[in-house]
Amino acid sequence: MYRFLLSRQWVIITLIALALIPVMIELGFWQLHRHQHRVAQNQQISTALAATPEPAEKLTAPGHRITAAEKYHRVSAKGRFDTAHEVVVRRRTNEAEEIGVHVLTPFVLKDGRVLLVNRGWVPANGAQTSFPKVPAPPKGEITVTGRLMPDETTAASGIKNIQGLPPRQVMLISSGEEADRLGRSVLGGFIEQTSPESPDDSPQLIPAPDDQGIGPHMAYAVQWWLFSAAVPLGWTVLVRRERRERRDRDRATAEPEPAPEPATV
Numbered sequence: 001m002y003r004f005l006l007s008r009q010w011v012i013i014t015l016i017a018l019a020l021i022p023v024m025i026e027l028g029f030w031q032l033h034r035h036q037h038r039v040a041q042n043q044q045i046s047t048a049l050a051a052t053p054e055p056a057e058k059l060t061a062p063g064h065r066i067t068a069a070e071k072y073h074r075v076s077a078k079g080r081f082d083t084a085h086e087v088v089v090r091r092r093t094n095e096a097e098e099i100g101v102h103v104l105t106p107f108v109l110k111d112g113r114v115l116l117v118n119r120g121w122v123p124a125n126g127a128q129t130s131f132p133k134v135p136a137p138p139k140g141e142i143t144v145t146g147r148l149m150p151d152e153t154t155a156a157s158g159i160k161n162i163q164g165l166p167p168r169q170v171m172l173i174s175s176g177e178e179a180d181r182l183g184r185s186v187l188g189g190f191i192e193q194t195s196p197e198s199p200d201d202s203p204q205l206i207p208a209p210d211d212q213g214i215g216p217h218m219a220y221a222v223q224w225w226l227f228s229a230a231v232p233l234g235w236t237v238l239v240r241r242e243r244r245e246r247r248d249r250d251r252a253t254a255e256p257e258p259a260p261e262p263a264t265v
Contacts, residue, residue, distance in 0.1 A: 004242060009191060017235045021228050035217035045211040048072040053145050056115050056187060062179065064188030066150035075191060076145045077115050081137040082106040085182055087168045088132060090160070094121045094204050099141035103203050104173055104190070105132050106182060107144060114182060116175055117144060122201030129166045135202045144205035146191030147208070151175050 004010055007067050049072060056075040060066060088101035106114045123133050125220040152172040161172045170177070179186035191207040 002239070002243065003230075004246060005239070010242075011030040012234070013238070014052035017231050020231050024224045024228035024231070028221045028228065031217045031221035031224060034219065035214060038217060042211045042214065044069070045072050045209050049074065049147070049208060049211065055150070056191065057109070057113075059099055060187045060189050062113065062185045062187060063176075066148060071150060073148045074145065074194070075148050076143055077107060077109060078141060078143050079107050079109040079115070079193075080139075080141050081117070082108050082114070083136060086134065087170050087178075088122075088134070089118075089170055089173055090124075090128075090165070091171070092121060095207055098123065100124045101132060102173075102206075104170070104178075105137060105187075106178070106184075112185070114184050114186045115144075116173065116178055116186060117146065118149075118173065118190055118192045119205060120193060120198070120205045122203045129159060131166075131168050135198060135200070138196060142196065144191075144193060145195045147206075148189055148191055149173075150189050159208050 005014065046150050051074055052075040053076040056077040059073060059075055061071055083105060086103065086105045089104055089119040090101055091099065092102045093099055100121050101119055105117050107117045109115060119137060122132060122134055150156075151174045152159070154172070157172065159171055165171070173190050175186045175188050175190060194205060194208075197205060
């Protein structure tokens with residue numbers, strides 16, 4: 001009755017079905033792990049953003065690599081901005097997806113060391129070879145607060161670190177490269193400034209990272225598991241349909257042809 005399952009066609013169909021089931025189950029767990037990672041990441045970001053700011057010197061030092069646990073942690077520092085050595089980070093967008101630059105200003109601490117501060121986004125208001133117009137930060141000694149961030153890399157950001165740019169322009173924020181350029185001791189990583197805010201919203205402060213969105217990963221996981229359950233169901237439906245069609249053909253073949261009616265005169 002089911003001998004047709006031993007045919008070449010049905011052996012191939014069955015093997016494909018058997019291979020798809022574990023693959024789809026594994027894809028479901030992959031999406032589940034991505035969901036769990038996103039939830040844990042959101043919790044880490046929420047905790048870091050809610051924490052009381054700590055002195056930047058407590059969490060980072062020259063040559064220090066900011067860890068995942070330290071990322072987004074709120075820090076503060078007292079000192080003054082050194083606008084004479086300010087640079088802009090090219091090809092950055094704001095919340096409206098407008099292309100501009102980030103303003104990276106050295107912040108000189110009382111002990112002479114430097115904390116790099118990303119003051120925010122401004123539009124690229126001139127030729128790419130010229131330094132754009134950047135609003136000046138507050139003068140004198142102030143307290144700046146921001147989110148601690150690791151040095152940017154091509155691998156993490158996808159941004160190619162192009163060399164030979166015009167003066168005071170960079171592609172990536174690197175405390176090591178800035179230390180070489182400034183000839184000073186620079187704390188590892190940098191901060192995204194959150195206060196003080198600019199009175200005219202320029203530069204535009206970098207928005208806080210999303211700590212609520214979880215993405216579609218859980219829905220994708222359930223989807224893959226439903227697909228894996230549908231494979232044997234679909235295989236069963238196909239087998240039953242094949243069996244029914246073969247049975248109907250066999251019956252049609254077995255039925256005798258009706259005898260011809262005698263000719264009438």
